[in-house]
Amino acid sequence: xxxxxxxxxxxxxxxSLTACQIVRxxxxxxxxxxxxxxxxxxxxQRGDRVNNQTVVSALGDLAIDVAGKAVYAPMSGEAKRxxxxxxxxxxxxxxxxxxxxxxxxTPKLGALRKxxxxxxxxxxxxxxxxxxxxxxxxxVEPSKAMVEQTLKRS
Amino acid sequence: xxxxxxxxxxxxxxxxxxxxxxxxxxxxxxxxxNPNLLPIAAFTSTDELQCSEIVTPDALLSRERIxxxxxxxxxxxxxRVRGVLKAPYCKLKPMTVRAGVAAEREVYPLxxxxxxxxxxxxxxxxxxxxxxxPKTQQCPSSVL
Numbered sequence: 658x659x660x661x662x663x664x665x666x667x668x669x670x671x672x673s674l675t676a677c678q679i680v681r682x683x684x685x686x687x688x689x690x691x692x693x694x695x696x697x698x699x700x701x702q703r704g705d706r707v708n709n710q711t712v713v714s715a716l717g718d719l720a721i722d723v724a725g726k727a728v729y730a731p732m733s734g735e736a737k738r739x740x741x742x743x744x745x746x747x748x749x750x751x752x753x754x755x756x757x758x759x760x761x762x763t764p765k766l767g768a769l770r771k772x773x774x775x776x777x778x779x780x781x782x783x784x785x786x787x788x789x790x791x792x793x794x795x796x797v798e799p800s801k802a803m804v805e806q807t808l809k810r811s
Numbered sequence: 812x813x814x815x816x817x818x819x820x821x822x823x824x825x826x827x828x829x830x831x832x833x834x835x836x837x838x839x840x841x842x843x844x845n846p847n848l849l850p851i852a853a854f855t856s857t858d859e860l861q862c863s864e865i866v867t868p869d870a871l872l873s874r875e876r877i878x879x880x881x882x883x884x885x886x887x888x889x890x891r892v893r894g895v896l897k898a899p900y901c902k903l904k905p906m907t908v909r910a911g912v913a914a915e916r917e918v919y920p921l922x923x924x925x926x927x928x929x930x931x932x933x934x935x936x937x938x939x940x941x942x943x944x945p946k947t948q949q950c951p952s953s954v955l
């Protein structure tokens with residue numbers, strides 16, 4: 658009788674560890690790439706091909722030589738991949754704005770806290786969008802402070 | 812006697828091991844369920860959703876006023892929006908997202924669920940947008 662108790666406890670332990678594994682391996686929502694409709698109808702946009710060569714940064718984009726360093730979430734928010742492989746980031750407490758980070762190697766997606774690393778980049782192509790009345794996203798000029806917050810851990 | 816003693820001395824470390832494993836598993840489960848329940852969460856949870864200035868401590872947003880807000884177009888003058896929403900509960904830290912334009916964010920807890928905050932964004936005294944956010948961000952809400 659006294660020998661049964663440890664076995665029972667061991668069983669319980671295995672049971673609780675398995676429960677943890679089940680919680681951990683819960684399927685995360687499928688990371689479907691997002692696409693946004695841009696307000697400006699400029700002739701050349703990022704990803705377009707000219708003379709069989711790719712436009713990596715177009716009007717409205719800010720290209721920064723990050724030299725392999727990290728790029729950080731400027732505020733708490735959520736990161737998702739878009740169709741062209743860039744990262745779209747929306748701040749939880751900032752309505753009507755969207756940030757686009759292109760050129761990030763193996764980005765961290767999902768919920769991010771302020772100052773958390775999104776990923777590293779060599780040439781970061783950054784854009785800021787503001788939502789328009791018709792639901793499209795317009796390129797707007799980001800403040801220097803905003804860009805600074807993405808480049809240094811806050 | 813000696814056999815019984817040996818058996819006993821063997822049982823104690825096994826029970827301790829099992830108990831510590833259960834404790835570790837419970838903490839892990841608790842952490843996954845709600846990180847804010849553990850004191851360590853102070854290092855990881857966001858502390859951003861904090862008012863920088865309380866305006867009207869008892870301000871709440873009713874369903875009717877939210878419905879009215881939904882009919883207001885972006886770009887409408889702040890005074891008109893405030894006429895519908897009345898004074899906010901508080902203001903968040905001012906920030907500058909667009910170059911040279913101050914972003915002003917005002918917060919209203921919802922009357923039917925005060926744990927949810929409506930954050931209204933104004934720029935240049937014009938209404939820019941709204942977002943509903945759980946006040947305690949225990950479960951990160953999807954914004955994309």
